[in-house]
Amino acid sequence: MILPHSWPRAMANTETVMASAELPASPQQVVTALLTSDVERWWGSAETYRMIGWAADLRVGGSWRVIVRTADGRTLPASGSFLEIATGLRVVQTRRYDWDHPTLGRHETTVAYLLEPTSAGTRLTVCHGGFAGFPDAAAEHAEGWARVLGWLQAHLGCRLAARAPP
Template identity: 80%
Template sequence: MLPHVWPRAMANGETAMAAAEILATPKQIFTALVTDEVERWWGSAETYRMTGWTADLRVGRNWSVTVRTADGRRLPASGVFLEIETPRRIVQTRRYDWDHPALGRHETTVAYLLEPTARGTRLTICHGGFAGFPDAAAEYAEGWARVLGWLQGYFGERRQVA
């Protein structure tokens, strides 16, 4: 059995970054990130779940989702796709339609880079736009490590690299 590569994350005050190797092809991961498949793996009963995912997967078009928290709140999030290179790269804006405790309604930009490896795919996430919100950058670095762990679990338990 191959060793497990745990997610790693860091923040520099303006940007949060995280990376992990996932036992799936870039195409499988790309699909899990930009379709309603996100509702199957993103979150946990103890934290939050993604529901109502919709996306028009074209540059300049919108995506939206509702974050359903463990205590039952429904928190909408949305954005616009800025770049799409299937299955290698996704860049999108992100904003909340509620007052996030560390970020408010400030819009940020998330870039996903998917690189094939011998075991599957290295997914690197670069989440920028936190200038003036260093606590939010640190919080998001931790959050992205958790998200990558959920994605690893989803593919590790349910799928094999084709």
């Protein structure tokens, strides 16, 4: 059960988005959910968009790419590379839309996932930077990260509940 005080939170200034959530899973399970093809199972909804076609070379200098399919059927690719990987602690990657995003264009940003073990699982903090000059994109991405972390909480909570003994 996710308590209201642990619901995902996100905020943005004109340059950076910060988002966090308490997740009912180990740091390794969170990394697996975020950076493997498992991401296709939970990132998105029928009303918004779904991640499809995830591929990643999970090493420093390795690349990643994904296609997002929108509710109206458009496909929108994104890609980047891994700058830092300290599995279970911190992962940093670049991110760029490979299409003309309405508020960000093809401007490259940097996403850092910080994982902190807690008694209930993991506190995930997302620091998404590189929005200087794109304040509308920062605000939009703050809303997006809150939504995404909610999907991740639900996915990990459901997965753990399915494994719990009766």
